[in-house]
Amino acid sequence: MIVPITPDHQEADSRRRIMDVAAELFLERGVDGGSLRQIADLVGMKASSIYYHFASKNELLVAIFERGIAVMMDAFDEAATDAELSDHQRLAAHVRAHLGALYENGPYTAAHVTAFRTAPPAVREAVVPSRDRYEAMWTGLIADLVAAGALDAQATDGVHRLLLFGAMNTSVEWFDVQRGTLDSLALAMTQQFWSGLALNPQEAA
Amino acid sequence: MIVPITPDHQEADSRRRIMDVAAELFLERGVDGGSLRQIADLVGMKASSIYYHFASKNELLVAIFERGIAVMMDAFDEAATDAELSDHQRLAAHVRAHLGALYENGPYTAAHVTAFRTAPPAVREAVVPSRDRYEAMWTGLIADLVAAGALDAQATDGVHRLLLFGAMNTSVEWFDVQRGTLDSLALAMTQQFWSGLALNPQEAA
DNA sequence: TTGCATGCCTAACGGTCGTTAGGTAAGTTG
């Protein structure tokens, strides 16, 4: 429910409200499925007024995707400040942080994860550097855990990090925040990445 | 490269060629990103001619998604016929089969995985029963492995299956068939699901 | 040879898209 605002109360945060509803719309319908007119309707203005805050739809998309990455990075940094953790707990904290970015800090990260792939090439290219920076955080974390002797060296080849990312990000399509806790989901993911589900792993070739 | 066809050579497989190029387009650009006119251009006909083969764009979407599921199911069944496998090998075979459906049998399964979420509700609802049947195959497989004493009972709660699905399906966004083999990718996925990456898993709480 | 189904075509429909031009009311500053 988005209530219309009177001219008195609207400030520069109109830009933020546009981004909020746009991110939610792109998350559900995709980049091409959410139009500026729908966004404007939800915000309580006309489509042409969006151009006062953003030069184009592409620029709005870039702003949303960049914010999605910023939310992820903030969550990562905050998780990294929790010191005195075991290796396993450290990984779990970052998995929980990434899930928090997906579910607890607005639709930006979730919109990024689901809508990025259908965005125009110009938009994707503009966002790639930020994406790379976030990826580097994770490769650094995993390299740390390998160096600490906690993880197998094959974890550094990148494939397993991408598998973990895929598992975390795809959860936005089936995980229901109302039915399960993020803590338990984060634990399940960390468990699967860490030690798998086999009762006797050594029997694998 | 799609070469135009002369009236002599075109038969009832026009329907198939439409589905081929449409699936590829939906895979890359999303459901709303690929128009009937673009599809028709690639096939070498006019947009209105598509309506000779499909009653609507929605029906084309349903046909593509259904075919994506059929490809997955065929792959699953074929993997199941390989008898005399260890539990680990059995899981690995099905992971490999699912990846084969994603990469080796046309763009249908990959298009399903990436574009389904932005399809109109009517389309999604029409395809749900088939999706459920494929999901049931996997829950059955995992239940078997649990019953055989190979996997932890928590694997049956569905979450870990969804995590595995997420890891496999998201690979279409980063895996390059030219650079890595599907066999090695399937092995890495099975390994992570089976025994994880920790050197000393027992140190986890 | 006539009749009919097949598989495509041209042309157009109403609608929606991103975007732009220009206007207007309110608040701020001199």
Place this chain on the structure above:
DNA sequence: CAACTTACCTAACGACCGTTAGGCATGCAA
């Protein structure tokens, strides 16, 4: 009070969308 900025508006542009109506060649059946 006047000039200016802020934050919206109305109106319209050309382009593209899914879809429909109706026509036109080809090939087969009677």
